[in-house]
Amino acid sequence: MHMGNREVLLEVRNLDVIFGKGKSKYHAIKDVSFKIYKGETFGLVGESGSGKTTIGRSIMRINEVNGGEIIFKGKPINGKIPKNWDKEITQKIQMIFQDPMASLNERAKVDYIISEGLVNTKSYKNEAERLEKVRNALLEVGLLPEFSSRFPHEFSGGQRQRIGIARALVMNPEFIIADEPISALDVSIRAQVLNLLSNLQKQNDLTYLFIAHDLSIVRFITDRTAVIYKGEIVELAETEKLFANPIHPYTRALLSAVPEPNPYKERTKTIEIYDPSHHNYDKEPPSFTEIEEGHFVLANEEEIARYRTTFKIGV
């Protein structure tokens, strides 16, 4: 992969998010930076409370950002921005939510749910065009156009998630934030929705930010992955490199905890436990260092030296 020549679609630079004030202040995101290239699927993994959803919401501009920049197609999208740019990114960046049972308006028909974004941004000329757009979006996610006159409760979990995806697609986005899009679904439905997401990516030239905690799915669907721990990215690499050669102790602990569908391996496996007090960051604070091509890890110099020798990575 030639990182150098690829177009950067979204860049997050030194992002800081702080919730609350004074005593109850909570530093949710600490100096997070990453780039997402056009056409790729970028994975963000971490435990609950690590801040992965907060990053997604900051890009969606639902959360306020306290420091740093978010740049989409070369232009900042946070802070004060011109009105027409604001309108454009509202349309270009869309989100798919985790729980299809909670994310659809129970009292609205599918037609309204899907076209709400269109109505808000007035991005259609006449009623016929709006109906046509809803129809196409439904067909794209494998639902029948007739469904548009039904209510969400008439659908199964998998179908509801498809409605959620159709609602994002109808805006003709370039970038979709998928926040745990399949963790609330059944095993057999998961595969269907995953396939749908990757087909849509090919057809519509989409870029995904895929937020998840299930590492087996992350490994399957993402091109590059960032591991986030307590508001900091501790490791970032191409997905296969990360899984084959995890370096940061937290990444290693996380990977070792994932149960594999192999009873022989599972019984003999030892689970690594991450102890943050192992780091000696008082004297020498860590920085985000490139340890091999495209593989970054949060560590200080002493640790980098140790990682290099232990994991036999070229200098």
Add this chain to the structure above:
Amino acid sequence: MGDNNGKSRILSIQNLIIKFKLRGQVLTAIRDISLDLYKGESLAIVGESGSGKSVLVKSIMGLLDKNGYVDQGEILYKDYDLAKFSTEKDWLKTRGREIAMVTQDPMTSLNPLKSVGKQIEECVVLHQGLKGKEAYKRTLKLLTDVGIHDVEKRYKQYPHEFSGGMRQRIVIAIAVACNPKILICDEPTTALDVTIQAQILQLLKKLQEMYGLTTIYITHDLGVVAKVADRIAVMYAGDIIEVGKTHEVFFNGKHPYTWALLSSLPQLGAKGEELYSIKGTPPNLFKEIKGDAFAPRNPYALNIDFVERPPVFKVTDTHFAKTWLLHADAPKVELPKNLQGFFEEGRRYAHGE
């Protein structure tokens, strides 16, 4: 289904049919199931939502919804036939005391208005007849057993002061407080993070040894199954379609539904290619099911699958499956490509041991 290397049976379900009355219609949730549970083992029941796995264990606990009833069959435990129990008084003989349950969501299964210590002590007092200081001491011991530190302080705290993983530990402490023989874990870790999940599963395994428990896990996560189960029962549309030792079902599965479940694992998919997914939807349980319930979604279905329900075929002494493919006259079918590799890998591990 068969004998398990001479281990003694602790619970036996025979020809069980459970029905629900719903809006004037009758739904058959469990369709003629037989299953034995052996002392000291851990059995995993896997299947999609709606396959009847929760209904099955609820019938063992006496927690079926009001409109559900046992239509036929027996659930034998000690001298009791649980299927015949009708009053709360009957159920109190076994529920909690002999058979206890850990539920899915630790956020909703504790009383927010009572300190966790008191909630555990409640069970100790009720089921073990301990009082005062003794009950308190026993509660502290339970808290220690489930891996909670600083127990005297924790005893006084309320559920909202605990994290998800810690709350699940409390729920487990309540379940084992009454010294049950059988512990049912209904999706014990789905609401938890992977690192916490690993800890909770380890804890359950440890407690199983410490208290000599027999455990039933209900889950749809095959990774969890691989970690904890000795045997697996695969459920589909209210029926157990395959049962066997964990490695037998994983690496020598015989029912096409088992194949489909394994194939849809992302670990078996190749990057950039379609992940295998099961086409269609599960059958409507309001209607009578003819033949093999999985047949309409099954690419390997034979003609007979649509006509006659397959009987139980024996694969080994411990491994049974309900599919016509195991009949002597059935044509040989080739396994799905990605499964061939998976089974092959399993065989290598089996020989490596």
